[in-house]
Amino acid sequence: LLSIQAKEIKNLTALVPEDVKEELVAVDDTKDDMTVEDAVEICKDKKILIVGGYGLSNFENKLTGYGIENVHMVVEARTLNGDYDVVVALTKVVKHKMTRLIDKFCDDTLFIPYNGTNVEALIIRIARELNECNS
Secondary structure (H helix, E strand, C coil): CHHHHHHHHHHHHHHCCHHHHHHHHHHHHCCCCCCHHHHHHHHCCCCEEEECCCCCCCHHHHHHHCCCCCEEEECCCCCCCCCCCEEEEECCCCCHHHHHHHHHHCCCCEEEEECCCCHHHHHHHHHHHHHHHHC
């Protein structure tokens, strides 16, 4: 499957005019190269609530393992309480009832729907979104 996709990308790339390819390379060079270490520095003092995670109970511990200490995880709840900087909904495993609570809870809080299980990618995403909110 990957070889088919790689071939398709190669064929589509061949159709792009040279001057556009140069512009694409220039845009790619300005890409944000945030490392996990940089992202952890941005996130480590933030209060983060993870909602969902049924079957991923160690997700909170994984973030803590990177040095992000203010992490709380709620799998099921009738209410959400607390003052958080970021609320992350693990969309693959959040129960439908929890999504309604998130809507009520996240009026003034940075909300990030996340559809993966890669902890490092999540840390970088949180850091990028925090940077966007602060700029």
